[in-house]
Amino acid sequence: MSLQEVSLQQEQSKTKVTTKAKIILLIIGIILIGANLRAPLTSVGPLIGSIRENFGISNAAAGSLTTVPLIAFALLSPFAPKLSRRFGIENILFFSLIFITAGIVLRYFDGVSALFTGTILIGLGIAICNVLLPSMIKQNFSQNVGVMTGVYSVSMNLFAAISSGLSLPMATKFGLHGSLGYWAIFSIIAILFWIPQIRSGGHAKNTVAVNQQSVNLWKSSLAWKITFFMGLQSLMFYTFVAWLPEILGQQGISSNLAGWMLSLMQFAVIPFTFIVPIIAGKMKNQLLLVTITALFFIVGLFGILIGNVKLIPLFIMMVGIASGSAFSLAMMFFSLRTKNSQQAAELSGMAQSFGYLLAAIGPALFGILHDVSHSWTLPLWVLIIGSFFFFVFGIGAGKNKFVLSK
Structure with a gap:
């Protein structure tokens, strides 16, 4: 075997390792995004009574903390595909995670305005991720759509259930604001694991979504x-x-x-x-x-x-x-x-x-x-x-x- 053939094999081997590493990072990133799609919302439910008393708001206002994100989902969802075409799916998902994190951090601070502004930001960030994750999976895992949909769905529902259970114990140990803000740790971890997706400029086929025309x-x-x-x-x-x-x-x-x-x-x-x-x-x-x-x-x-x-x-x-x-x-x-x-x-x-x-x-x-x-x-x-x-x-x-x- 010539030196040129050996060099070519080594290069191909390195490429395979690099591609495998990128895929693993992408899968972890998708799982972590899934973990943040329900938990910041379900963690609020068990705390509604404490939130009402602590912030001095009505039952209706406290209850709206669970409906406001749903309205944000409804209003923003149609714009997510347009944003992905304009700026790329990876970039929009990254900034959506930042929105979610900023919203959780805002809820940590005192004040009704911070509470509701944070909730709106969380709703906006989750709305974009809700819409674009199925597209991201179809784009990168076209042969394994079912498996990857199942993986991120399990992550989403598992962390939603866990966050519901942890809310009251966390409130007892760290106070109401600590319980509202602790989930930022997980959203920050998701951001860190998603950075490689924007640093790499996306996979070659990821440019397709940007170039495709809007459909009616x-x-x-x-x-x-x-x-x-x-x-x-x-x-x-x-x-x-x-x-x-x-x-x-x-x-x-x-x-x-x-x-x-x-x-x-x-x-x-x-x-x-x-x-x-x-x-x-x-x-x-x-x-x-x-x-x-x-x-x-x-x-x-x-x-x-x-x-x-x-x-x-x-x-x-x-x-x-x-x-x-x-x-x-x-x-x-x-x-x-x-x-x-x-x-x-x-x-x-x-x-x-x-x-x-x-x-x-x-x-x-x-x-x-x-x-x-x-x-x-x-x-x-x-x-x-x-x-x-x-x-x-x-x-x-x-x-x-x-x-x-x-």
């Missing part, structure tokens, strides 16, 4: 089916999370046990956010998964409506499994029903904008129905009916088609 999905019936599918699963999840303790309380379950039931639901979500995308990615269509998910929603909600205390944990787990499966399917549809990363970003922006608008409206509407009927029966029937519509739109979204195909 608003006339695509398939895009609207996916949008309603995303919207209904968001509405059911956030409404259920917001009101489950109250529903269980009326059925004679203690507030402490009701809180554990909510944790049970969140942990039931986790394995299915990993398994479902992998299965969905290997199927010709996702009609079977949509059907099973809808059945779990309907049976779980109907079981909670009946109110058999002994079986309540089972029905709550069924709703949790359905929620995890529905979210994962929605994320997968952004990749499976599009032909390139830009289409995926546009579809993600459209569906998440509408989806989180419904999610923001859902808990309030659910509460109004309860006030009108003085019972949780009517609101729960509305969610059950919503599950049937979820199934109808899911059947359309689950067919093996592309959004811009005629």
